[in-house]
Amino acid sequence: MTVPAGFQVLAETAFPKTTIVRGYNGRTLYVNVDTGAMEERPVTQQMKDIFIGGRGFGIWRLWNAVEASTTWDDPENELVISSGPVGGTTNYPGSGKSIVVSLSPLTGNVIDSNAGGYFGPYLKFAGWDAIELQGKAADNVVVYVDGVAGTVQLLSCPAMDLNTHVLGESLIRAFADSDAPRDLAAISTVSTGSGAEHARWGCLNFSFFDLKRKAMRIKQAGRGGTGTVFRDKKIAALVVKSPAVNPESNQPADLNRIREVGAKINKEILELDASQCDMRRVGTAHLVEIMDEYDLLPTHNYKFGKHPDSGNISSHIWRERFGQNMPDGCWLGCTMSCSHAVDDFELKTGPYKGERVLVDGPEYETAAGSANVGIFDPEFVLEMNFYCDTYGIDTISFTTGLAFVMECYEAGQIGPDATGGLDLRFGNAEAAMDVLHQMGRGEGFGVVVGQGIRRMKTAFASQFGADPAFMQDIGMEAKGLEYSEYVTKESLAMQGGYGLALKGPQHDEAWLIFMDMVNNQIPTFEDKAEALHYFPMWRTWFGLVGHCKLPWNDVEPSDNAKTAEPAKVPEHVDNYCNVFAGVTGVEVQPEDLILQSERVYNFQRVFSARLGLGTREHDAIPYRSAGPVTEEEYESRADRYDAQLKEKVNVDPSGKSTREKVSILREYREGQYEQLIDAVYKRRGWTSNGVPTIAKLEELGIAFPGVVEIVRPHQ
Ligand code: SF4
Known part of the structure; x- marks a missing residue:
């Protein structure tokens, strides 16, 4: 096989072509980027039955690749990318997700992130149903999977700008058969950037070629540092060339069945979206003003939930700025088309500087992250969004991490000696961008910040005498991962949604704030525990099959x-x-989907225990996510908190100092969180230390000897 100029073949294998049967090729691809070893690995019936695909396949392959002692930067650590059996469907919206699984440089734990x-x-x-990448290359490499020729190549990468907006576009044009849009659209890449x-x-950017704009677009697997693992392995990019795609490409068992439900939801989206979430025009950014209205938009490191200037970054701004006023889908056939x-x-x-570029986004999280650092300027949001993407930096961790730094700075915990004068x-938008560019260059304070809140807490205490207890309270991380952008103080269920999420505080497991805080639908511990069983399992399912969660509940039937x-x-x-069922031919009821997820979810929890991490102490949350840390915070909502002291804690607040009231409320709320954890563990069939019981694992059919060996000491 010839390769584009400048690339050299380090290893190459031709594999027999497969036929997809009901959503599966029946094999996954293993590539060692150091030795060049490549292998076809079978997808067994047991893999399909228990792990389904996507996140499940990633976790299973990773489990078999690493030991309990493996760390994120060991060559044995893997990055596994998989779609899932439904992935690639073009007749039902949102069926094109990819899921990345690895050991995270932030948490040391299993991370899953989708794009x-x-x-x-x-x-x-x-x-290929998945790709496993292991080893560490000596120098930058590209892995090229040519689905037309049936080859896989490990290529040396010529010296070039590795930041995604340059690299991705170059690779698409280098590997496409011609400059014709159809050929360019046959290529997709995964890359990151210098910041990673x-x-x-580090995040990973997954590309698609936008035929309207004739340009590369990207979507991010943002959470947990998978881009950092990618660059630690010296992978510059993955490139895949696909044969032409049509509704039959996934070889579904019953295409008409999919078409039928697809037509129904597409009609709903076209008729109802504009009056519901307006995803086709504004995407997730429509949430900014809603969160502000309900006191849930994080501002100033989650101290507050609204701001008078939030209108400067709310949806009417993005409605005007998003290009071409037409829906943007990130996979073929997605009518919701929210990727603006x-x-x-x-x-x-x-x-x-001075270049005119395309900015993918902003999504809600990026705009809300800007509010969290106190910057309400759309120009900053776009500049930060673009540079985070091209440098390969997760916008959520960047803004939450920077918000922590800013509060430490304003509280006098660190000063200009720590920040290099910033x-x-x-x-301060200028200083925020300086930190990001330092991260991109690998210089100065930006490198310290990029280690994440957990490591900053240690560094600030040891080097600058900052107060560990204060930083523990305000540092919005759990398990080592930075929080995503919602204020949870008034929703105990959502505190659990974040604290109990297997990978760390990301809202893709559970988003219960409205059910809990606004609609009061889950008042008791048992109600909340039921929700913290059902919704994390349900949302896990999307990652098993390759679906996007958004068409599930960002549009609803009119009689819902x-x-x-x-x-x-x-x-x-x-x-x-x-x-x-239409894809796989396997008939399922709603409860079967929950069971599918429960197997993988519990297996992942055992995986964490194997790494020494999946127990109760690791489900602890910073107090800022549960209640007011400072007197300033308490005073900002004094009426609400005083009323709660009276009605819920049976304490008369009159005559008490704010400091006393903060302390009393804290004791109450921390107790509530512990009671919630007890209730959730019980509902999930876990021990009081948060480990699945052997009986639960047997019930789920995953009590393999290696699994039982890990949980037995915890029973
Ligand atoms: S709903 Fe939005 S994010 Fe999900 S697949 Fe469609 S365009 Fe992409």
């Missing part, structure tokens, strides 16, 4: 409110049963 873009489905159509080399917050972009944005800082007060359990959107759950 749109075309890579996962294209990998499947190229002949220097920070633990700002075209022709002129960069004002950094190495690409005046890191809330709202009249159903018995509207929060579950029962009609859409039925749709998913039909899609799963």
Whole structure:
């Protein structure tokens, strides 16, 4: 096989072509980027039955690749990318997700992170249900999977700019058969950038070629530092070339069944989206003003939940800025099409200053992260969004981490001697961009910040005498991962949603704030525990099969409110049963989908225990996520907190100092969190230390000898 100029073949293997049968090729690809070893590994029936695909396949492959002592930067650590059996479907919206699994440089634990873009489905159509990447190359490499020729190549990468907006576009043009849009659209890449080399917050950018714009677009697997692992392995990029895609490409068992439910939800989206979430016009950014209204938009490191300037970064701004006023889908056939972009944005800082670029986003999390650092300027949001993406930095960890730094700075815990002279007060956009560019260059304070909040707490205490207890309270990380962008102080269930999430505080396991705080639908511990069983299992399912969560409940049937359990959107759950059966030929009921997830979820929890991490102490949360840490915070909502002291704690607040009231409320709320954990563990069939019981594992059919050996000492 010839390769583009400048690339050299280090290893190459031709594999027999496969035929996809009901969503599976029946094999996964192993590549060692150090030795060049490549292997086809079978997908057994047991793998399909227990792990389903996507996140499940990633966890199973990783489990077999590492030991209890393996760390994220050991060559044995793997990055596994998989789509899932439904991934690649074009007749039901949101069926193109890729899921990345690895050991995280932030948490040391198993991380799973999902992204749109075309890579996962294209990998499947190229002949592979997943790719496992192991080893560490001596110098930058590209892994090229050619699904037309049936080859896999490990290539040396010529010296070039590795930041995604340059590298990705270059690779698409280098590996496409011609400059014709159809050929360019047959290529998808995974890449990161220079920031991922220097920070633990590295994300992965999954590309797709936008035929309207004739340009590369990207979606991020943002959480947990998978981009950092990628660069630690000296992988510059993955490239896949797919054969032409059509509705039959996934070889579903019953295409008409999928078409039928697909047509129904597509009609709903077209008729109802504009009056519901307006995803087709504004995407997730529509949430900014809603969160602000309900006091849930994090501002100034989650101290507050609203801000008078939040209108400057709310949806009406993005509605005007998003290009071409047309829906943008990140996989073929996604009618929800919420992946918007700002075209022709002129960069004002950094190495690409003066260039006019396409900015993918902003999503809600990126705009809300800007509020969290006290910056309410859309120009900053876009500049930060672009540079985080191209440097390969997760916007959530960046803004949450920087918000922690800013509060430490304003509280006098650290000063200019720590920040290299940067005046890191809330709202200082110039200094915030300086930190990001330092991260991109691997210089100065940016490198310290990029190690994440958990490591900053240690460094600030030992080097600058900062107060460990204060930093523990305000540092919004759990398990080592930075929080995503919602204020949880008034929702105990959501505190649990974040604290109990297996990988760390990311809302893709559970988002219960409205059910809990606004609608008061889950008042008791048992109610909350039931929700913290059902919703994490349900949301896990999307990552097993390759679906995007958004078309589940970001549009709802017009009569959904009249159903018995509207929060579950029962009609859409039925749709998913039909899609799963339509692809795989396996008939399922809603409870089967939960069972599928429960197996993988419990297996992942045991995996954490194997790494010495999956126990109760690791489900602890910083107090800032549960209640007011400072007197300033208490005073900002004094009426609410005083009333709670009276009504819930039976303490009369009159005559008490704010400091006393903060302390009393804290004792109460911390007790509530512990009671919640007890209730959730019980509901999930876990011990009081948070480890699945052997009986539970037997019930789920995953009591393999190696699994039981890990949990037995905890029973
Ligand atoms: S709903 Fe949005 S994020 Fe999900 S697949 Fe469709 S375009 Fe992508």
